[in-house]
Amino acid sequence: MNSSASNLDPAELSALLHFYTDAGVEWLVDDAPIDRIAQFEAQKAAKAQARVPASARDAGNRDAGNGGQQAASGTGPASRSRQAASPPPSMQSSAAVPDGGAVAAARFAAESARSLGELKDAVEAFGGCNLKNSARSTVFASGDITSGIMIVGPMPNADDDRDGAPFSGRAGELMDRMLAAIGLSRDRVMMTNVIPWRPPGNRMPSQAELDICRPFIERQVALAEPKTLLLLGNFPARFFLGGNGTIHSMRGEWRNASIAGLEIAALATFHPQELLAAPANKAFAWQDLLTFSTRMNGG
Known part of the structure; x- marks a missing residue:
């Protein structure tokens, strides 16, 4: 049975929107149909025209005024100028990928911060990473920054992006x-992610995007000076501990993480999202939490 959103009560509408978010839907249907293919082609043509030198455009206009057919057929001098100005498709990019200059800008912004509050402002003001353009929120650290315990996830998911808070x-x-089971709570630890912006569709960040975000998470660690790290999932474990192992091979064992000039004891385990997808791993995660708790209690 078809139903309109206007016929749903607030609880039903909230549940429907939550379902769409979990399913990865980021755009709703517009009031009128839009030909996205034609829109894209028009944008691409406009960008190509913008890359043509002014002198070439003027020459093309003179050819058109003379009734020349070469420009229309794609064989005239203006057309050749446009072809020379545009690199081959394999060399073009649909978005501005962060480069060395953007990495340097991120490093400068991070190192200029003298407190976590200043670092939060710097991350929110930074515009050099594509991930920020598609994300709804900048998700920064939360919790007790003086606890000595930093819990690190990979990147915000749809819920984090919506609420603007990690986990x-x-x-x-x-x-x-999980925290309550070992006598902790989120207001007694510091919680954060390696990447502060949700990648589109929850994809993994590219190496260039990681390079951009690295100075910010490293500065977080330097300013917070945690005594222990709890790393959740493959991505944070590899980021802090190195290597290409999976969480199954890296979990449950205390290791030293070298970051921001500090040597920090780190323990890797499963991310809660992984446990929701594979509940059988909860037994392993519980063992890891007990190992973590033993060290926290001086064992």
Whole structure:
């Protein structure tokens, strides 16, 4: 049975929107149909025209005024100028990928911050990473920055992006239960992610995007000076500990993480989202939490 959103009560509408978010839907249907293919082609043509030198455009206009057919057929001098000005498709990029200059800008912004508050402002003001353009929120650290315990996830998910806080939604609820099981809570630890912006569709960030975000997470560690790290999932474990191992091979064992000039004891385990997808791993995660708790209690 078809139903309109206007016929749903607030609870039903909230549940529907939450379902769309979990399914990766980021755009709703517009009021009128839009030919996205034609729109894209028009944008591409406009960008190509903008790259043509003014002298070449003037020459093309003179050819058109003379009734020349070469420009229309793509064989005239203006057309050749446009072809020479545009690199081959394999060399073009649909977006501005962060380069060495952007990495340097991120490093300068991070190193200029003298407190976590200043660093938060710097991350929110930074515009050199494509991930920020598609994300709804900049998700910065939360919790007790003086606790000595830093819990690090990979990147914000849809719930984090919506709420603007790390470990939100169902994964956050499970994280709360995991912490409570060893006598902790989110207001007694520092919680953050390696990447502060949600990648589109929850994809993995590219190496260039990681290079951009690295100075910010390293500065977080330097300013917070945690005594222990709890790394959740493959991405944070590889980032802090190195190597290409999986969380199955890296979990449950204390290792030293060298970052921001510090040597920090780190323990890797499963991310709550991974436990929701594969509940059988909860037994392993519980063992890891007990190992973490033993060290926290001086064992």
